[in-house]
Amino acid sequence: MLLPWILLGVAWLLELLEQLIGAGRWSLAMGPGTPWWTLFTAPFSHGGLGHLLTNSLVFVPLSYLVLIRGFKAYLAVWIGVILLEIPIWLLWPVGSHGLSGVIYGLLGYLLLIGWLERQPLALALSLTALLLYGSALPGLLPWLTPAGVSWIGHASGFAGGVVAALAVSRQQRRSSAKP
Structure with missing residues (x-):
């Protein structure tokens, strides 16, 4: 499946356009006073190539x-x-952007799904995610996040992943319970 590469390609294309055309000043971040559609563009907007x-x-x-x-x-x-x-878009005083919210959502999903389902594959995925990316968990805490990094974007993304794991697990239980 090429979907992650396509989504990443969109982010790279937007960043390159921003650097070439907008001189790094054009941003599709979400934040106070931004249009509703920035909820969908914020993950693809970044604060530079790094x-x-x-x-x-x-x-x-x-x-x-x-x-x-x-x-x-x-x-x-x-x-x-x-x-x-x-x-965050409605209430938080500063903007947020980047794929890190989605990254934390993916991590939140992976960490919880093994515990919820207790199946070998789900447990293996949870353990793999914890071992490879568990060191990113301090990024959920404001006092451990570097200045200029949106810990709230990380935390909301992680919560979104937790909600997704709960929903997917619930759906899985429902479909396996059907006769």
């Missing part, structure tokens, strides 16, 4: 770990992340 590169290196592997569970799980994470961006 920001996008670091997000890219984590986004692709985490995406594929979730896609092992299926496209519906991946879509659920994206929906959860975008839905939980809404309060």
